[in-house]
Structures are given as structure tokens and as C-alpha cells.
Amino acid sequence: MRLSQLVCLAIGAATANAAYSGDIVQYWVEQASLLQNGTIIGGLQSPPWAWANAAVTGAILEAAVKSKKGSLAYQQLAVSHAAHNILNWAFHATRNYNAVDAALRSILPSIGLAANTTEGKEATAIGRKAAAKVAEARADDGLNDFVDFVYGPKNPTVYQQSPGANPYPDTPQARFVKPFAGLGNITRFRAPPPPKLTDKAYEDSVVEVKAIGSLNSTTRSAYDTDTAYIWRESSISVWNRIAHSVVGSSLATKVADSAKFYAQLNYALANAAIAAWDTKFFYVSWRPVTAIQRTDIWLPSHLNVSDPSWTPLLRPTPSHPDYVSTHSTFGGAASAVIRAWNGGDKVQATFSSNVTLDNRGVLTRTYTSLEEAAKENARSRVFGGIHFTFAGAAGIALGDAVALATLKEFDDHWDEF
Incomplete structure (x- = not known):
């Protein structure tokens, strides 16, 4: 056989066994x-x-565990089919099939394991079974x-529909x-009451915001204006990108380890x-x-804070009660999980967000501390005019407690989905 033929065969074999x-x-x-x-x-x-992110990462982890004895490409293919199928299951009523299919189609050439091979068929089956298992558990x-939800009387501190918001609060159910990772009764994490109307801390928060x-x-x-803008995006997607920045490519060839970390992160976010x-x-x-x-004039001190034309920077105000700030709860949860993986609070994490509100454009932030990022995430909602300060502080504490409990239960209950 000619040398050129040997080279071609070697290149072909390498391509066939390539992985993303x-x-x-x-x-x-x-x-x-x-x-x-x-x-x-x-x-x-x-x-x-x-919830959707937790379902996706749960299916990914199930596929990663079941395929971990195979090649890297084998594991990647199994994980990809698990993610594809669980995303289609989560969004099957939204005409999103083409977008989900495109996401899988675009990664398959990089994985390089042909679907019609024995390995390819096995990996695909593992992924599909993983998605089906999660879908059944979460059905x-x-x-x-x-x-249903009924608004209370229009008294001070009682939640009412916000201008421009939905007529009824988002997803009261x-x-x-059911929490992820066997966390059990979620009410045990309930935050302590917000400050009373008569507390100076309450009045100070109103004046400040x-x-x-x-x-x-x-x-x-x-x-601070840009802080409000850049954190306007879903805190879930932002904290996953912060995690990407911290983890980098360190787990690229360790599919099961990467799957475990991101399942821990997104289970904690869902529970939060x-x-x-x-x-x-x-x-x-x-x-x-x-x-x-x-x-x-409703403040007990008789301070008049009334301004019927007042408009928050971030608008409209989200359609759910103020206390606690969910954005802040996500920050507390995510920072706790990343901190546990990182072995400490110090990081070098950068993320960007394309801010469409007011045509602000792409903004970028870099953090050297997870605590700093969580606090700025919470503070952004005050700068945006949509939360009181005490809602953010309580949210961080709540998220931290939920995340630590999720991590404690994870190894024994992750596959309960």
C-alpha cells in the first residue's frame, strides 16, 4: 500500500474518532x-x-453516567440526544422543534460519531432513554x-397589579x-418576614428606591444604571455564563464531571x-x-413619598410580589454552588449581555468575587426600581440556604429528578 494511502486512512480514522x-x-x-x-x-x-434548565441538566447527567465507559464522542452524542429530547419535551407546544433540531444538527459534525454505527445507535438510545426518564419523573x-390568585385589599404593603404587568401574577403554582434532588418540603426555607411598616428600615428603603x-x-x-441594565436578563442564564467563565474548559473531556456540576447548579437554581x-x-x-x-400619605412617620407619575428604570415591573427578590435568590444559590466547586470565593469571571431596553447595547462585567457578583445582582433590582433593598438581602440568604441543602442531598437523590 502506498504511503499516501496510509496517510489518508490515518486521517480518516482520526476524523471518525474525533470529538467536539x-x-x-x-x-x-x-x-x-x-x-x-x-x-x-x-x-x-x-x-x-x-425548572427547564434543571430538567435538561438532569437528563444530561443521566446520559453522562450511563455512557461514561464509552469514548468521549460516545458520551457527547448520548448527552446531546438527551438534551435535544428533553428540550423538545419541555417546549413541544411552542413551535420550537426546528430550533432544537438545528442545535443538535450543528454539533453532530464536531462530535464525529456517525449515527448509523453500532456506537452511534447505542449512544443515541442512551440519550433518548435519559430524556424519557426525566420527562416521566416530572410529568x-x-x-x-x-x-388561582385573588388580590388582597389595597392597603399599604399589600401586593397589587403593577402598571403594564400581567393581570394576574406569574405562575402562582x-x-x-416538587423540588429537585429530593429536597423535600420547601417551606422550611421560607425567609423571615420583611421589615414592618413602622420600621425605619422600611421607610429608608422606600426613599432610597x-x-x-x-x-x-x-x-x-x-x-449603577448599567448595573441595572446588564442584570436585567434572566439571572439563570447569566449565572450559568458566569459558571462557564469560572469552569472554562477544565471539564471538557470529563463529561460526567461537567454534567454533575451543571446539574448541581441548575437543580439549586430551580429549588431556589x-x-x-x-x-x-x-x-x-x-x-x-x-x-x-x-x-x-401612608408612612407612619407621615413622610409624603407620593409620586403618581413615578416610573422605574426597568419596566414594566415583573408580575409577582416583591419579597423576596428572585433575582437575588438565584444569585445566592448560584454563587454557593460555584463557590463549592471552585473551593473559594475568589474567581475571574466575565459575562456580557445585549441590553435591548433603551437600546443600551452590549455590556460586559468582570468579577473577582462570587459574593461581589451576587450582591451586585441583588442591588441591580434596586437601581432598576423594581425591588426594595431588603428583598434583595433576604433573597441572597434564601438562595444560599437552598443551594447548600441541594448540594447535601445531591449525591443520594440526583436521579429522582
């Missing part, structure tokens, strides 16, 4: 965010978004149930959803969303826009 050079789990986590935030769906409320978890959270604020710095909704609908606290636009 990046982290396949990161790829599918990003695809999940893109699909949820794309033009077809246009974003989801916080609990369903976190009746409470997320699809109807739970989410507080009853009125000044720095207004659309036309004269006291908010340009940096359930816990946040439990707290929100227990206290049903009003949003800043309702408090400030109220026309009477």
Missing part, C-alpha cells in the same frame, strides 16, 4: 438559554425557566396545575412544585425559584411602583 473540542454540557446549557430566550418563546417566568410535579430606581433618577450613577415563590406568595408584598404611585 469544547465542553458539550456547556454547549447544551447555552442552547437551553438561547431557545428559552429566542424569538419563539421570548423568555419565560423565573420558575419555569429554572406530574405540579408545574402545570392551575392555582410554582411554590407547590424612589431616588435611585427612577427612570429619570438624578442620583443614580452611570455605572420554588423557595422564592413560596416566600413571595406567603407575604404577598407590594412592589415599589405601587408604594410610590399611591396618592395618600
